[in-house]
Amino acid sequence: MRIILFGPPGVGKGTQAKLLAEEFAIPHISTGDLLRAAVKNKTPLGMKAQEYMSQGNLVPDEIMIGLIEEVLSSKKASKGFILDGFPRTVAQAKALDALFERMGIALDRVISLRVEHDEVIRRLAARRMCRQCGRIYNLHQLDDETTKCQDCGGELYQREDDKPETSRHRLEVYLKETKPLKDFYRRSGRFTQIDGMKDIPVVHKTLLDLLLKNGLPKE
Ligand code: AMP
Numbered sequence: 001m002r003i004i005l006f007g008p009p010g011v012g013k014g015t016q017a018k019l020l021a022e023e024f025a026i027p028h029i030s031t032g033d034l035l036r037a038a039v040k041n042k043t044p045l046g047m048k049a050q051e052y053m054s055q056g057n058l059v060p061d062e063i064m065i066g067l068i069e070e071v072l073s074s075k076k077a078s079k080g081f082i083l084d085g086f087p088r089t090v091a092q093a094k095a096l097d098a099l100f101e102r103m104g105i106a107l108d109r110v111i112s113l114r115v116e117h118d119e120v121i122r123r124l125a126a127r128r129m130c131r132q133c134g135r136i137y138n139l140h141q142l143d144d145e146t147t148k149c150q151d152c153g154g155e156l157y158q159r160e161d162d163k164p165e166t167s168r169h170r171l172e173v174y175l176k177e178t179k180p181l182k183d184f185y186r187r188s189g190r191f192t193q194i195d196g197m198k199d200i201p202v203v204h205k206t207l208l209d210l211l212l213k214n215g216l217p218k219e
Pocket of ligand 1: 009031032033035052053054056057058059060064084085086087088089092161170
C-alpha cells in the first residue's frame, strides 16, 4: 500500500500515520522526522535544513526531492509506505510522480485530513514530542508530573516551530504552497478528504474503513 497523508501542520498526520504503519506493517516516512534527526545528528542535510525549519519555512525542493528519492528507493520502502509531510509543493508532487514512474510503482491514494485553522493553532500549542523516539503527545493528555515519554523514557519537549508565532507562519506557508496540491491530486482521481476534527480513534477507524473498502492490498 502506498499512500500520502495530507493536511496542515498539527492535523494529526503523524499520529494517524504511526497507527496505520503498525496496522499494515509498512514504514511511516515523515520528512519532518527525517529532517529533525538530521539536524540532531548535525549531518550535512541537517545543517542545510535547520535554518528553514526553525523559521517555519519549507526546505528547498531540490533538497527534499533528493531526500525522498533516497528513502523511497531503499529496501524498507519496497513493500509500501505511508508518506507524511511530503509532498508539500507542486514541484515535489510532480517529482514524486516522475519517481514512481521510474520505479514502476503507483500511488494508491492521497488522504487529506481536514481541520479548522483555529484548531490547528490550538493543537500545535499543546503538542509535545519525545526528543528520543518522536512520539507525539498532547498537553491535555499529560498530568503535570509527566515529563518523560511513556514508550522510551525520553524527554518531552515543545518543538521550537510549534510556538504560536512560528506555527501561524507555518499555517500560512501551508495555505500558500501546499494546499494547492489538493487540486493537483483531485484531478488525478486519487484524492479523498476526511474529517480530522474527531478524536484519534475515530479518525483512525475512518481511515481503516476507507483503505479496506478501497480493497487496497496490504503490500
Ligand atoms: P513537519 O514535522 O512535517 O511539520 O515538518 C517540520 C519542518 O520540516 C517543516 O516546517 C519544514 O521546514 C520541513 N519540511 C518537512 N517536510 C518538508 C517538505 N516536504 N518540503 C519542505 N520542507 C519540509
